[in-house]
Amino acid sequence: MGHDIVRLHHVGHIVDDLAQALLLYERLGFVVPPPSCPAMSLREGAVPEPFGAANTHADFPRSFLELATCVEDGDTDRLPAGTRLVPLQAPAELMPRLVQRISETTANLAACLNRFEGLHILMFSSPDIDAAAARLTAAGVRHGGVNTVRRAAPPGAATPVETVRYLELDGDGPGAAQGSVAGGRVGVVADLDPDVQGARHLDHPNGAVGLVEAVLCVADRELATVQQRYETYLGRPSRPEGPARILDLDGAALTLVPDSGLATLLPGERPPALPALVGCTVAVRDLAHTHALLHRNGLPLREAPSGDIFVPADAALGTAVVFRQAAPPAAAA
Structure with a gap:
């Protein structure tokens, strides 16, 4: 179903x-x-x-x-x-x-x-x-x-x-x-x-093609409760990945991360409050092209352990903006 x-x-x-x-x-x-x-x-x-x-x-x-x-x-x-x-x-x-x-x-x-x-x-x-x-x-x-x-x-x-x-x-x-x-x-x-x-403008200079992740940071002691709540909201289970819990959607995900694990996921980031949405990820056609554009525009960049790059929250009005290489289109059967 x-x-x-x-x-x-x-x-x-x-x-x-x-x-x-x-x-x-x-x-x-x-x-x-x-x-x-x-x-x-x-x-x-x-x-x-x-x-x-x-x-x-x-x-x-x-x-x-x-x-x-x-x-x-x-x-x-x-x-x-x-x-x-x-x-x-x-x-x-x-x-x-x-x-x-x-x-x-x-x-x-x-x-x-x-x-x-x-x-x-x-x-x-x-x-x-x-x-x-x-x-x-x-x-x-x-x-x-x-x-x-x-x-x-x-x-x-x-x-x-x-x-x-x-x-x-x-x-x-x-x-x-x-x-x-x-x-x-x-x-x-x-x-x-x-x-x-x-009919809207969908062609962005950075090559962005879709919103693929939201990151919600919670107090360590609240992780299990929040995990259960969002599993109920979305009608699907989560899976562990390092300190985080991932709720997989079609081509996207909600990532729940405890406060103690946020720096592992997004180095240098700290939540402004708890709980808080601390970042979002967009998929791009060519991550190297996006990296070059952001560098030319004078934005500070960090690299996540996943290989994603991101502009930290303190340079992006309170939220980490993460860029990820888009998955190649599935081959036709």
Whole structure:
């Protein structure tokens, strides 16, 4: 029987200064379009002003890296040039709920940013999100149910509207936060539409072709508990690899590493808090080419025991960005 969660959908890098983050990602060799941000009129007849959160993506065929920041009402000065304001549109009776949902999401992001600047969002991809929701409920995992949002599709897509269906996991225990768990905002998203995703910019100077790993660092004493929790979330067992526990997905993995083992996995790295998403890995077509590009752009580089190279968190706004040679395509039968 197939799994209802199959790969990594995206990770979210929450930053204080989105313009600075865009410059960083350009140096890292990613193409990242100008961000978008919700906008609404603060008083009747006024021009819509930004509020909530602004975000953008470095896109791959089946996954992406998200950059996001919180935006105070009317705070246009901190938004990068070219930011696209998206006026909220909804029937009058639904508008208060829409504003509330955006405000709740923004509050979650602000709480994450108050912990540290870095990775705080981990989303898995599902070919059948309703089945995933039912399985999680049956396993006793609290979540907010499947939500549906629609947004304009990129130019060139066959459909003008992209439909996104997702659920967010809730924290454990009484009084736990909704829409977030220890370590960040974790959830499941329906697989990306190949047509819509294919209309986005997928050709990056660094040769990146996909998100293949997220690394979650936990206190040593919590490793077994967190391992069991994510095995339940993903509906599959983990395997040991050195100090880490690996949950294998289709062409990707979630790596759980105890605090005492992080430096073995990513030399020189230390978690900003526990638990914390401390790094993500992208596969690239030619690792030597990527290495040369990063070196030309003046970024510090370290090598992992695996042979991967990475830009350390202290040079990448709080998260280690790891690059791995992509596996060769499977030979045709």
